[in-house]
Amino acid sequence: xxxxxxxxxxxxxxxxxxxxxxxxxxxxxxxxxxxxxxxxxxxxxxxxxxxxxxxxxxxxxxxxxxxxxxxxxxxxxxxxxxxxxxxxxxxxxxxxxxxxxxxxxxxxxxxxxxxxxxxxxxxxxxxxxxxxxxxxxxxxxxxxxxxxxxxxxxxxxxxxxxxxxxxxxxxxxxxxxxxxxxxxxxxxxxxxxxxxxxxxxxxxxxxxxxxxxxxxxxxxxxxxxxxxxxxxxxxxxxxxxxxxxxxxxxxxxxxxxxxxxxxxxxxxxxxxxxxxxxxxxxxxxxxxxxxxxxxxxxxxxxxxxxxxxxxxxxxxxxxxxxxx
Amino acid sequence: xxxxxxxxxxxxxxxxxxxxxxxxxxxxxxxxxxxxxxxxxxxxxxxxxxxxxxxxxxxxxxxxxxxxxxxxxxxxxxxxxxxxxxxxxxxxxxxxxxxxxxxxxxxxxxxxxxxxxxxxxxxxxxxxxxxxxxxxxxxxxxxxxxxxxxxxxxxxxxxxxxxxxxxxxxxxxxxxxxxxxxxxxxxxxxxxxxxxxxxxxxxxxxxxxxxxxxxxxxxxxxxxxxxxxxxxxxxxxxxxxxxxxxxxxxxxxxxxxxxxxxxxxxxxxxxxxxxxxxxxxxxxxxxxxxxxxxxxxxxxxxxxxxxxxxxxxxxxxxxxxxxx
Numbered sequence: 193x194x195x196x197x198x199x200x201x202x203x204x205x206x207x208x209x210x211x212x213x214x215x216x217x218x219x220x221x222x223x224x225x226x227x228x229x230x231x232x233x234x235x236x237x238x239x240x241x242x243x244x245x246x247x248x249x250x251x252x253x254x255x256x257x258x259x260x261x262x263x264x265x266x267x268x269x270x271x272x273x274x275x276x277x278x279x280x281x282x283x284x285x286x287x288x289x290x291x292x293x294x295x296x297x298x299x300x301x302x303x304x305x306x307x308x309x310x311x312x313x314x315x316x317x318x319x320x321x322x323x324x325x326x327x328x329x330x331x332x333x334x335x336x337x338x339x340x341x342x343x344x345x346x347x348x349x350x351x352x353x354x355x356x357x358x359x360x361x362x363x364x365x366x367x368x369x370x371x372x373x374x375x376x377x378x379x380x381x382x383x384x385x386x387x388x389x390x391x392x393x394x395x396x397x398x399x400x401x402x403x404x405x406x407x408x409x410x411x412x413x414x415x416x417x418x419x420x421x422x423x424x425x426x427x428x429x430x431x432x433x434x435x436x437x438x439x440x441x442x443x444x445x446x447x448x449x450x451x452x453x454x455x456x457x458x459x460x461x462x463x464x465x466x467x468x469x470x471x472x473x474x475x476x477x478x479x480x481x482x483x484x485x486x487x488x489x490x491x492x493x494x495x496x497x498x499x500x501x502x503x504x505x506x507x508x509x510x511x512x513x514x515x516x
Numbered sequence: 517x518x519x520x521x522x523x524x525x526x527x528x529x530x531x532x533x534x535x536x537x538x539x540x541x542x543x544x545x546x547x548x549x550x551x552x553x554x555x556x557x558x559x560x561x562x563x564x565x566x567x568x569x570x571x572x573x574x575x576x577x578x579x580x581x582x583x584x585x586x587x588x589x590x591x592x593x594x595x596x597x598x599x600x601x602x603x604x605x606x607x608x609x610x611x612x613x614x615x616x617x618x619x620x621x622x623x624x625x626x627x628x629x630x631x632x633x634x635x636x637x638x639x640x641x642x643x644x645x646x647x648x649x650x651x652x653x654x655x656x657x658x659x660x661x662x663x664x665x666x667x668x669x670x671x672x673x674x675x676x677x678x679x680x681x682x683x684x685x686x687x688x689x690x691x692x693x694x695x696x697x698x699x700x701x702x703x704x705x706x707x708x709x710x711x712x713x714x715x716x717x718x719x720x721x722x723x724x725x726x727x728x729x730x731x732x733x734x735x736x737x738x739x740x741x742x743x744x745x746x747x748x749x750x751x752x753x754x755x756x757x758x759x760x761x762x763x764x765x766x767x768x769x770x771x772x773x774x775x776x777x778x779x780x781x782x783x784x785x786x787x788x789x790x791x792x793x794x795x796x797x798x799x800x801x802x803x804x805x806x807x808x809x810x811x812x813x814x815x816x817x818x819x820x821x822x823x824x825x826x827x828x829x830x831x832x833x834x835x836x837x838x839x840x
Contacts (some may be wrong), residue, residue: 269807279807326674338773342666349775350650351809359806360769362688364762368803438688445684449662449770451673479692482683483593483603485675 197260198252199513200245200300201506203307204266206230206282206334209237211244212502213252213259214510218318220499222252230283237283242297262302263509265310265501266290267337269353275304278353282335303509307331307501309346309355311494312339314504315456320495324454328446329494330357330439331459333411336374342450362442373442377435379461383409386431396427411464419468436469440476447481447489458494467493521584522576523837524569525830527631528590530554530606530658533561535568536826537576537583538834542642544823546576554607561607566621586626587833589634589825590614591661593677599628602677606659627833631655631825632782633670633679635818636663638828639780644819648778652770653818654681654763655783657735660698666774686766697766701759703785707733710755720751735788743792760793764800771805771813782818791817 196216203210206228213222224247226240241264249256268280275291277283294302305313312329315321321329327341336358340347347354358374365371375381387406390396397417402408417425418432443455455477457470474491481487494500520540527534530552537546548571550564565588573580592604599615601607618626629637636653639645645653651665662681664671671678682698689695699705711730714720721741726732741749742756767779779801781794798815805811818824 269809278809324674340773342671347666347774350648350777351775351807351812353807353809354773354775356772356775356806359772361765361804364686364765441685441688446773448680448683449664449678450671451675451678451680453674480685482680483675483677485593485602485677488675 198254199260199506199509200262201502202264203501210502211248213248214506222248224248259300261509261513262300263505264304265307265505267307270306271352272305301513303512305508308337309339310504311500314496314500316341320456320492326452327454328452329456332462333460336378377439379411382431382435394427397425411461415464436472437476440473444477444480447486455491463497522578523584523830523833524586525826526588527825534826535572537572538830546572548572583624585833585837586624587829588628589631589829591631594630595676596629625837627836629832632661633663634828635824638820638824640665644780644816650776651778652776653780656786657784660702701763703735706759718751721749735785739788760796761800764797768801768804771810779815787821
């Protein structure tokens, strides 16, 4: 058996790319971060991926050529077997054979999965989903992604696209474009709603901070005015709570359908809003879950937080690449 | 190895109980039917179950004592391992250890599962779900039940209650009691809606048939006035189509979440309304499914129809009881 090697895990998001070198002892021994800048097309993104890998490896004191493999989690619909990004709206990519491209360019075997699958896999093996055999992970940020562990393994489904909770219908009588969970409960949608209300002359302390530069409202802005400390703002609380309640109803329905004991919430918005938000979602999930047995479900915050995707991607590569 | 024996499959519904003797060659060699009459309490129902088993066995020319086992599908939440009906609203049962009771009374090993699980299992092994490894079954009648085959096996989930699609939230902003899929799309709900409209002076040909005895409106009544033949009735079409579209949205979301290639629709209402109804549901499911890959999903009608539950229950007993 060859000596155990470090693996690189990459979390490719619509805004940022995160890189981590994971040692055989499951320690994060090198990190890097790059902007995604998807508007600069595939080649630009690929260049930043390579540079990020090199930087993280340099920090870890590891040659890229000494890696056991690379795992990458990409947003949207992904074929994890062929290693193809089928449809990633955030990246404006269609049918990009990312694993093959990177394997060729870097001469290191690269494995691809959906970003939330990777994060949920990380949580299942090392984090808040440890020891649970059936888990729904919901990652709330720019968009909403999901991943499922069923009977102890990542569940992919027939077309290998399972977990896309963000694209399930939330309001069945509304037209396409405004009816999905993502279109109502992502950070983007929450901010849109808040801005709409502010423009309709509802008062919010947020305007004191950002004026009319509403594009400055990030997850951390919402968090500053949400149910914690003296800055509490009624309008922010109203829109965030409405989204939390809707998330709870959707997630509760999936707990009912799949009889799940644990739900892990992650993503930028969850991390920023923290336990108060997670507890609110949990309350609704428990209210909705059927039958009573399912009300025992735990809704917990990602414990690897920012690093869930990086760890999970590295571990997926380890598992598929044979763990050399 | 002892010689192969026949098994009895039982489909225990809120209204009727169906019995079938299934030969080792998977032929239905004896049948019986009884009213459930849940209002006469557990003992009454148990008596009718025993009588039905005896009648079906007599028709098959088989001694009850010669059975290899009995499989029974019961509505609501069921623990298939302990053989307990946890919560069956239709039967007004809570925590009834049905498998144990019947095993003791009949001295034949009896296995329990959810009724729709049994039907979907039957369809997966012998019917419309043959050769599909991932299937959602939705049974629409008095209520709405569901069952899941994932990775080729019945999926139970952590609390063993998976599949309860009827109890998922359809309208998240409505209060409990009117927001679930079952509360909007079961035959009961469809008839309630129709009657409400008729009482509000909407015209319907149905009143020509039933007058004001609205309790006479059954699935077959709806079918007579729905999109087929000259009896077509605008109001019936309107309420049934609205339910079909809502079902399509819910099912499409589950196809998205679980990346499913096949959905089997069954139950009394589906059988009565037939292909026109199933095709309407399918159209909406394909519209809703994400990503495009999932739009290849087939929505098909149960091919074992009335006998899916009986076959499936018998086959579950065969499989769990060792197939003797």
